[in-house]
Amino acid sequence: MVTGLTVRDAVVRYTTTEGDTRRPPNRRPILSWVPPPRPKPGATRTITAVDGVSLDVGPGEIVALLGASGSGKSSLLRAIAGLEPLASGSVAWDGADLARVAVHKRNFGLMFQEPALFPNLDVGANVAYGLHALPRARRSSVAAEFLELVGLPGFARRRVTELSGGQAQRVALARSLAPRPRLMLLDEPLSALDRALRERLVEVLGEVLRATGTPAVHVTHDQDEAFALADRVAVLADGALLQVGTPAELWRQPASAAVARFLGYGTFLTDADAATLGVGRPAASGLMGLGPASLVLDAGGVRLPVRAENVRRGYVSIKVELPSGQVAEVRAPEATGLDAVGVRLDPDAVAVVRDADPTAR
Numbered sequence: 001m002v003t004g005l006t007v008r009d010a011v012v013r014y015t016t017t018e019g020d021t022r023r024p025p026n027r028r029p030i031l032s033w034v035p036p037p038r039p040k041p042g043a044t045r046t047i048t049a050v051d052g053v054s055l056d057v058g059p060g061e062i063v064a065l066l067g068a069s070g071s072g073k074s075s076l077l078r079a080i081a082g083l084e085p086l087a088s089g090s091v092a093w094d095g096a097d098l099a100r101v102a103v104h105k106r107n108f109g110l111m112f113q114e115p116a117l118f119p120n121l122d123v124g125a126n127v128a129y130g131l132h133a134l135p136r137a138r139r140s141s142v143a144a145e146f147l148e149l150v151g152l153p154g155f156a157r158r159r160v161t162e163l164s165g166g167q168a169q170r171v172a173l174a175r176s177l178a179p180r181p182r183l184m185l186l187d188e189p190l191s192a193l194d195r196a197l198r199e200r201l202v203e204v205l206g207e208v209l210r211a212t213g214t215p216a217v218h219v220t221h222d223q224d225e226a227f228a229l230a231d232r233v234a235v236l237a238d239g240a241l242l243q244v245g246t247p248a249e250l251w252r253q254p255a256s257a258a259v260a261r262f263l264g265y266g267t268f269l270t271d272a273d274a275a276t277l278g279v280g281r282p283a284a285s286g287l288m289g290l291g292p293a294s295l296v297l298d299a300g301g302v303r304l305p306v307r308a309e310n311v312r313r314g315y316v317s318i319k320v321e322l323p324s325g326q327v328a329e330v331r332a333p334e335a336t337g338l339d340a341v342g343v344r345l346d347p348d349a350v351a352v353v354r355d356a357d358p359t360a361r
């Protein structure tokens with residue numbers, strides 16, 4: 001039997017009506033009213049936001065939907081939630097099609113960028129909001145349990161207007177999880193927070209989802225967030241699914257140059273680069289992508305000219321020039337101040353893109 005979420009060949013389309021923006025010539029006195037232009041009948045445009053995506057989420061599994069802005073992540077998430085109709089394809093739970101199941105009957109938890117807490121209720125009442133099925137006396141103890149789980153013990157009587165952004169998102173997480181949804185759908189829940197808070201909360205999120213055994217689909221455009229949280233990452237571009245895999249699989253073997261580039265492999269070795277660094281190309285049509293740890297400082301290695309040295313958090317980024325003229329990064333504990341440094345390639349830290357079009361470099 002199929003367990004968990006199954007998305008098959010999902011297509012989401014939007015049809016927008018564009019107004020005719022040509023204004024009628026205004027030859028009347030300046031104070032007279034000119035009606036706004038009417039939309040020209042029939043001037044519609046159809047956008048395919050999700051283009052035949054298939055995806056599974058198994059019991060307890062966290063899957064990240066990763067892609068650039070406009071790649072269709074939110075549309076896919078909203079289709080899974082039932083907030084957006086499918087033009088074709090299906091969304092099913094444990095093998096049962098959800099097409100006719102309303103949003104609130106799907107038993108999915110939803111969390112968005114804005115926590116959208118009820119300002120007239122205190123924190124405890126916000127978390128207990130979805131617990132109608134429980135006896136009144138149990139509701140507050142369950143709310144307290146979930147507040148503890150998200151690291152806010154003793155917050156039940158606080159006003160929500162007195163919470164920081166991070167605390168409000170933790171309350172929203174507790175509120176979504178308290179009714180024990182069978183799946184959590186998270187749409188960029190951390191993107192309004194600053195980086196340090198985001199890094200801390202992504203850990204809290206992972207711990208809480210795993211502690212409660214709740215499977216989740218997490219939308220993000222942040223590669224680090226996806227890799228830190230997810231068991232599997234699904235990379236989307238232009239509505240299509242480019243690759244699904246564990247973070248390790250994606251990182252070592254991106255399916256295409258586009259995926260590799262999106263993950264942060266900025267430089268692909270030419271034959272001359274590979275020969276200088278003492279490696280062979282993986283296959284006649286394959287590509288090797290250099291990531292942040294692919295080149296290592298080694299006094300006995302190949303000498304490459306230094307183009308720049310920039311201090312980063314916890315390391316210095318040295319930009320060296322390869323024989324092809326491309327620039328690649330070497331990380332070092334401190335600045336060298338040298339014109340050239342010795343480097344070697346760590347073959348375990350290189351992305352191998354098989355069957356890639358070498359011209360796609």
Ligand SMILES: Nc1ncnc2c1ncn2[C@@H]1O[C@H](COP(=O)(O)OP(=O)(O)OP(=O)(O)O)[C@@H](O)[C@H]1O
Nearest residue numbers: 014016047049068069070071072073074075076221
């Ligand atoms: N309500 C809508 N009406 C018309 N077009 C829409 C609508 N919502 C999204 N789109 C379009 O669908 C495409 C996918 O949008 P979507 O919001 O799903 O992408 P996304 O990857 O979540 O982007 P972001 O990270 O910026 O939120 C985009 O081209 C977008 O302009």
